[in-house]
Amino acid sequence: MNLAFLLSGIALKTHDALLVVDVQNDFMPGGALGISGGDLILPPLNRVISAFLREHLPVLYSRDWHPADHCSFQAQGGPWPPHCVRDTPGARFDDRLRLEPKPRIFSKGQHRDEEQYSAFRAEDEAGEPLSATLRRQGIRRLYIAGLATDYCVQNTTLDLRRAGYEVSVLTDACRAVNLQPDDERLALRRMGGAGAKLLASTELKP
Numbered sequence: 443m444n445l446a447f448l449l450s451g452i453a454l455k456t457h458d459a460l461l462v463v464d465v466q467n468d469f470m471p472g473g474a475l476g477i478s479g480g481d482l483i484l485p486p487l488n489r490v491i492s493a494f495l496r497e498h499l500p501v502l503y504s505r506d507w508h509p510a511d512h513c514s515f516q517a518q519g520g521p522w523p524p525h526c527v528r529d530t531p532g533a534r535f536d537d538r539l540r541l542e543p544k545p546r547i548f549s550k551g552q553h554r555d556e557e558q559y560s561a562f563r564a565e566d567e568a569g570e571p572l573s574a575t576l577r578r579q580g581i582r583r584l585y586i587a588g589l590a591t592d593y594c595v596q597n598t599t600l601d602l603r604r605a606g607y608e609v610s611v612l613t614d615a616c617r618a619v620n621l622q623p624d625d626e627r628l629a630l631r632r633m634g635g636a637g638a639k640l641l642a643s644t645e646l647k648p
C-alpha cells in the first residue's frame with residue numbers, strides 16, 4: 443500500500459505566521475455574544491498553535507476590547523449586546539486556548555465611536571498596529587483562525603489581501619455568528635474571491 447499521502451500536507455515556511463482571532467469568553471457558547479460551536483474550534487486551533495510554536499513561527503492573537511459604552515452596543519444604537527468590555531471576564535481569552543507565557547496581543551474596537559471588525563490595525567500594548575508588526579517581521583503569509591468568520595475573520599482577511607499578504611483561512615478552526623443563516627457561506631465566498639485560500643487545519647503538515 444502506498445502511504446505517501448500520509449506524509450503529504452502543506453509545510454510551514456519562514457515567512458508564515460498564525461493569527462488567532464478573538465477567542466474570548468464572550469464569543470463562546472453561553473457568553474454575552476455566544477457563537478454556536480465556538481468551543482469546537484479549540485482542539486484544531488490548539489493543534490495548529492502548537493505546530494507554529496514548534497517551528498518557532500510567530501503566533502499573534504487579536505482580541506475585541508471595547509469600552510463599556512461602545513457604539514456597537516445596543517444601548518448606543520448598535521447591533522450587539524454588550525460584549526468584550528475591556529478588563530472584564532468576558533473579554534478574557536478562553537482558558538482552553540493555548541497561549542505562550544508572553545503572547546503577542548493586538549486589541550481592536552477600543553475607541554467608543556468606531557467599530558473595528560478588522561484586526562489589521564489592532565494595536566499591541568505599545569500601540570504598534572498589527573500591520574506594522576507584520577511588515578517589521580517580514581511576514582508574508584498569514585494563517586487565520588478564530589471568531590467570527592463573518593466579522594473579524596472576514597474583515598481581517600480582506601484587509602490582508604488588499605495589503606498583498608497571502609492568506610489561508612483554516613475553516614474548521616473558525617465559526618460564524620450567522621445573524622443571517624447564509625452569512626458564513628457568503629463570508630467564505632468573499633474571502634475566497636479575494637484570493638484567500640480556504641483550508642482545513644488537517645491539510646497542514648502534522
Ligand code: VGL
Binds near residue numbers: 522590594
Ligand atoms: C466581532 C461581533 C462583534 C468579531 C466583534 O470580532 O468578529 N463580531 N464584535
Ligand code: ZN
Binds near residue numbers: 508514526551
Ligand atoms: Zn465587538
